[in-house]
Amino acid sequence: xxxxxxxxxxxxLMLTMGIARAEDKTLTxxxxxxxxxxxxEIVYKPFEAKCGCKLVVETGNSVERLAKMEANKxxxxxxxxxxxxxxxxxxxxxxxxxxxxxxxxxxxxxxYDIAKDPNGDGMSVGYTFYATSIIYRTDKMKITSWxxxxxxxxVSHIAFPNVTTNQGPPALYMLGKALGSDTPDLKAxxxxxxxxxxxxxxxxxxxxxxxxLMQQEEIWATPIGRFSWxxxxxxxxxxxxxxxxxxxxxxxxxxxxAKGSKKQDLALLLMDFWLSTEIQTKLAEKLVxxxxxxxxxxxxxxxxxxxxxxxxxxxxxxxxxxxxxxxxESWLSEWNxxxxx
Amino acid sequence: MFHNRAEALxxxxxxxxxxxxxxxxxxxxLLSEGxxxxxxxxxxxxxxxFSHPINRTVFFRTLRLGxxxxxxxxxxxxxxxxxxxxxxxxxxGRMIGLxxxxxxxxPVARTYAWIVILGRTGIVNxxxxxxxxxxxxxxxxxxxxxxxxxxxxxxMPLMIISLVSALENLPRDAVxxxxxxxANWFQVFWKIILPLTKEGLVIGGxxxxxxxxxxxxxxxxxxxxxxxxxxxxxYQRVTVASDFVSASVIAFILISMSFAAxxxxxxxxxxRSRR
Numbered sequence: 001x002x003x004x005x006x007x008x009x010x011x012x013l014m015l016t017m018g019i020a021r022a023e024d025k026t027l028t029x030x031x032x033x034x035x036x037x038x039x040x041e042i043v044y045k046p047f048e049a050k051c052g053c054k055l056v057v058e059t060g061n062s063v064e065r066l067a068k069m070e071a072n073k074x075x076x077x078x079x080x081x082x083x084x085x086x087x088x089x090x091x092x093x094x095x096x097x098x099x100x101x102x103x104x105x106x107x108x109x110x111x112y113d114i115a116k117d118p119n120g121d122g123m124s125v126g127y128t129f130y131a132t133s134i135i136y137r138t139d140k141m142k143i144t145s146w147x148x149x150x151x152x153x154x155v156s157h158i159a160f161p162n163v164t165t166n167q168g169p170p171a172l173y174m175l176g177k178a179l180g181s182d183t184p185d186l187k188a189x190x191x192x193x194x195x196x197x198x199x200x201x202x203x204x205x206x207x208x209x210x211x212x213l214m215q216q217e218e219i220w221a222t223p224i225g226r227f228s229w230x231x232x233x234x235x236x237x238x239x240x241x242x243x244x245x246x247x248x249x250x251x252x253x254x255x256x257x258a259k260g261s262k263k264q265d266l267a268l269l270l271m272d273f274w275l276s277t278e279i280q281t282k283l284a285e286k287l288v289x290x291x292x293x294x295x296x297x298x299x300x301x302x303x304x305x306x307x308x309x310x311x312x313x314x315x316x317x318x319x320x321x322x323x324x325x326x327x328x329e330s331w332l333s334e335w336n337x338x339x340x341x
Numbered sequence: 342m343f344h345n346r347a348e349a350l351x352x353x354x355x356x357x358x359x360x361x362x363x364x365x366x367x368x369x370x371l372l373s374e375g376x377x378x379x380x381x382x383x384x385x386x387x388x389x390x391f392s393h394p395i396n397r398t399v400f401f402r403t404l405r406l407g408x409x410x411x412x413x414x415x416x417x418x419x420x421x422x423x424x425x426x427x428x429x430x431x432x433x434g435r436m437i438g439l440x441x442x443x444x445x446x447x448p449v450a451r452t453y454a455w456i457v458i459l460g461r462t463g464i465v466n467x468x469x470x471x472x473x474x475x476x477x478x479x480x481x482x483x484x485x486x487x488x489x490x491x492x493x494x495x496x497m498p499l500m501i502i503s504l505v506s507a508l509e510n511l512p513r514d515a516v517x518x519x520x521x522x523x524a525n526w527f528q529v530f531w532k533i534i535l536p537l538t539k540e541g542l543v544i545g546g547x548x549x550x551x552x553x554x555x556x557x558x559x560x561x562x563x564x565x566x567x568x569x570x571x572x573x574x575x576y577q578r579v580t581v582a583s584d585f586v587s588a589s590v591i592a593f594i595l596i597s598m599s600f601a602a603x604x605x606x607x608x609x610x611x612x613r614s615r616r
Contacts, residue, residue: 063580090583162566164581202483202565209562212453216460218482329582336395336577340569 025053027266030068030081032253033059035288042282047273053266062087069096069258076258080267084166088124088254089321097123097256104268107275107293112313114252115292119321124254127274128289131250131307131316132170134242135214135232136221143221143242146171147178150192155199157220159213162203163190163335170249171223172331173319177246184323186331194338203340211235225251226307230287233305250307250316252292284308372596375589390590396574403571404598406485407554410492411602414500414549415542419530422504422541426511440501448495452559455491456482459563483565491559496552500545507541508534539610546606551599571595 031039036059044055060068062083069078073096083091091097099122102108108116108125115126136143141154149158161167172189181188193200201219204210207228213219215235232239255271257264273279280291284298290307291298298308307313375386390396425436443451458464461478469475481487511534519529535542560570575591578584 061580063583066583164577197567203567205561205566209453209456212456216457216462218456218460329584332577332581336569336574340566340573 025051025266026056027053027263027270028056028058028077028079029267029270030058030060030065030078032061032082035286038283038286038288042286042288043274043279046279047270050273051266051269055270066091066094066096070094073259076261078258079261079263080255080257080270082127082253082255085118085124085126085252085254085318086321086324088256089119089121090325091256092119092121092123093325096259098259098261098264099123100125100255100257100271101268105272105275107272107277110277110293110295111275112292112294112310114313114316114318115254118252118254124256125271125275126252126254126292127271128283129250129252129292129307129313129316130290131226131248131312132167132174132223133226133248134221134223134244135229135239136242137214138238138240140220143240144245145178146174146223146244146246148244149175149221149223150196154221155196156201158200159202159204159210159219159222160193160200161207161223162205163331163339165205165207166251167207167223167225169324169328169331170251170319174223174244174246174249174317177317178244184319184327185334186327187334190331190334190338197339214239226290226305230305247315247317248312250318252318253289368596372589372593374586375593378586386586386590390587390594395569399569399571399574400594402568403554406489406492406570407550407598407602410489410496410553411500411546411550414493414497415504415546418497418500418504418545419534421501422508423534425501425505426508437502437505440498440505443494444498448556449558449562451495452491452562455487455494455563459487459490483563483567485564485568487563488560488568488570491563492553492556495556495559496549499548499552503541503545503548504538505541507538511537536610539607543603543606543610547599547603550602554598555595 036057040057044057047053048055058065058068058078065078065081065083066087069076069081069091072078081091088097102116102122102125105125111126112129115129118124118126134143134146134149140157141148143149143154148154149160161171163169163172169186172186172193175192176182176186176189179188179192197203201213204213204222207224210219210222210224210228211231214222214232214237226241229241255274257267261267275293277293277295280289280293281296281298283289284291284296284306285302287302287305292313294310298306303309376382376384378385391400421440425433425440428436459481460466461482463481465481466475466478469479470477515533515537516529519533524532555572557572557576560568560573561576564570564573566573571591571594575588575595578588578591
C-alpha cells in the first residue's frame, strides 16, 4: 500500500515538475491583432523552434493591453508587449515596464537611431515604424504642403483623420507647421479644420474605408499611414504619395518588458530575434511591418509599399511621446468643441 | 406546468447564476466606477458630465435620434408586419425570411453598403440627377440623415419581427368586425390593433431604441465623425483619454435610457389599453 502511495506521489511530483518546467519555458506576449497569420509563420513558430519554448500570444488594442497590465501589476500575466511609443511612455509612467538591457540585444546596433530608444528612457525598443503623408489624385490637384488640404478647391474633396485615430494628431501637427503654428496644443490646426468641417467630406475612423471612398470619387486626397498605401495602388487611379515641404510625420511601435516578469531572459531573446535582419526582412517582404533594422534590403517593389530606408527614418517628424500623452485630453476637448460638435 | 415553484426556480437557477456571474456582476463593477470618488459614493462624475454644454448637446442628440428611429421603425414596421401576416403561410415564411436576412449580415458590411448607395455616384444621387431634381450630386453621405437611414435599416427587422409575432396573436375577426361597425383605418389601428399588439411594440421599440442608442460603427462611418453621439463619446473616453470614470457614466446613462424607453413604452401601451 505504502509503495503504491509513494508511486502515485512520485508520479504527481514528476508531472508537477513537468508542468513547472513547461511554464518556465512559456512566454506570454501581447500584440496587435493585425496580420497574425503572417506573424505566426515568420516570428512565432520559428522562435518557438529556436528557443524550445512555447509562446502564448494575446491580441488586442493598446487600451486593453495597458488595462490588463495595470490590473495585474503585482503579478504580471504578460511578459512582453508591443505598443505605440506614446503608450510605452504611459506604461513607464505607470510603473508597468522595466528597463531593457540593450547590451543583450545583439541586433540593437543595427537599428535606425529613432528605434534604439524612442522615448529616451531605456524602457522600449522600436520594431517597426511608418510614415504618414497625403495621398492624392494627380489628375485633380498637386499637393506640395500640408496646408494645401484646406485650400478652397481641395478641401471639399478630402477625408481627414479623426483626432481619435493614430493618424489624427500627427496630421494636425503637420498642418499646424504649414499654418506657421508649432505649438503642442494643436489649437491652430484644430481651429482651421473646424472652420472647414462642413466642407470636409469625412473625418475617418477606419483607414480601410478610404479605399472605397477614393474608388467612388468621394475623396481625392487624404492623409494616411504608409501601411495603408498598398491597396490604393491597385485601384488603377492616378494616385501619388505626397512629399510636402513641411516633411512627413508618422509613428513608431515598440517592444516593452513587463515589470516583474520572471521570463525577461526569454523575452529579450524574442526581442532580439524579432529585430534580426532575417526576420525584419521577411516581415517587410510580406508587407507586414516596415523594418527598423538598417541592414534590411528589399526590392524596389516592396520598398514602394512600406516605409523604408535611413533617409526616410531620419526625416520623419514624430510627435514626442510626452507631448502626445500630456496633450491627448486637451486635443480631444478642442476637437469636440471645434470640429465634431 | 411545474409541480411547484421550487422546481421552476431550480430549473431557472443555472441560467440565472450564469447571467449574474458573467453579466450582472461585471456590469455592476463597471458602473460603480462612476459613483465612486476617493473611496466614497458620489454623483460628482454625473454632475461634471452634464455641466459641459457639449455633453448635454450630445445627450439630447442621441436621445432624439434614437427616438426618431424608433417611431419611424414602428410606423413602417406596423405596415410591413400587417402586410406579412395577411399573406398565406408559405408567403409569410418567405417574407419573414427576407426581413430576417439582413440580420445575418455583419452590421459593418451593411453600413459600408450605404456608402455606395448614398455616395456622389450612388443610386440615390444618380436618380435625383436623371429625374432633373438636382443639378449635381447632393451631399447625403456623412450627415445626420445618413446616420438615421443606416440605423433605421439596421434595426427595422427587429421591430417588424416583434410586430409580426404580436399581430399573429390578434383575433382574425377583430379588424373586419371593427370595419363592419364603421371604424376607419386610423380608429382600427388606434383602438384595436395597437392595444392588442402592445407587447410586440414594447419589445420591438426597446430593441430598436437600445440598438440605435448604442450603435457605434454606423454613426462613426455614416456620420463621418461630424455627428458626435454618446457612444462615440464613450469610445473617445476609453480609447483616447483612458478615462474609465466618464466612460462608466456614459454607459450608465445609455443603459438607463434604454430602461426608461422600455418603461415609457409599457406605460404608453398600458394607458392605451385602459381606455
